[in-house]
Amino acid sequence: MEPIARIVADIAAEMRGIAERGTVAFYIPPLASVPADKFGIAVVMADGTVHAAGDADEAFSIQSISKVFALTLALGAVGDQLWNRVGREPSGSAFNSIVQLETEHGIPRNPFINAGAIVVCDVLLGRLQPREAIGQMLRFVRELAGDDDTIHIDETVARAEQETGFRNMALANYMRAFGNIHGDVELVLGTYFHFCALAMSCRQLAMAGRFLMGDGRVEGHRVVTARRARRINALMMSCGHYDNSGDFAYRIGLPGKSGVGGGILSVAPGIASIAVWSPGLNEAGNSHLGQLALEQLVHRTGWSVFEPRG
Known part of the structure; x- marks a missing residue:
């Protein structure tokens, strides 16, 4: 597999060049004023290394x-x-x-x-x-x-x-x-x-999701039981994107939760915690570029939970 740092940088560069960015959440005035050209991505690996690009350190409303x-x-x-x-x-x-x-x-x-x-x-x-x-x-x-x-x-x-x-x-x-x-x-x-x-950044959000990637643990500290972490991930997979959840599972194959601020927290169990942010939304209220970025990430890494292992 390619180095994660290169993949993350490539995805951020590709997202910057996409003209269609969706529509910001106009019905909440502070969100309506966020520039649609923002894009950030952060990936926290199981070994603790962090790979980030774009506006990964800019705070946004996680909704x-x-x-x-x-x-x-x-x-x-x-x-x-x-x-x-x-x-x-x-x-x-x-x-x-x-x-x-x-x-x-x-x-x-x-x-x-x-x-x-x-x-x-x-x-x-x-x-x-x-x-x-x-x-x-x-x-x-x-x-x-x-x-x-x-x-x-x-x-x-x-x-x-x-x-x-x-x-x-x-x-x-x-x-x-x-x-x-x-x-x-x-x-x-x-x-x-x-x-x-x-309000938090992609980097902070990906860090906060580590317990779901790590079977309920963060740096040796148990946040929830492994069983509860798996069940929360299951709910994120089936329900995390509203009436777009089936399509998200089909295209990306990872547990995830979106917000109308344009963020998505996604989890590759045992591998990585991922956060993306782009404020333009698709018709279902999920980040347009965020979903495209996650689709690219899974395509290049094979991290989908439906990907055969070993």
């Missing part, structure tokens, strides 16, 4: 990628009891769809669509106050990334989401009507919006 970390915290808090309130199936619908909640009695299909992530926040608030839950999330991600200083919650983004998140408000209130939101809806949503407003 729904935070759902991976929120899910990890909720499973740590209540274990498999979580699945009484959230499903584990692909939605087949847009990330903010309300349609299935009526027929499925207020139980979201999975923790990576907006409704499911709102329930996850409600679960965390069953034991913590909002300020405590937000602080716990920030400390957790900083610890995973090995960065105590620059990873932060962008209050401008959080405020903008609170001012424009009417559909999320509808989802939360609808689930409350079914008894699947237990706490104060406004507090639950405020926590959810702050989670989505986490």
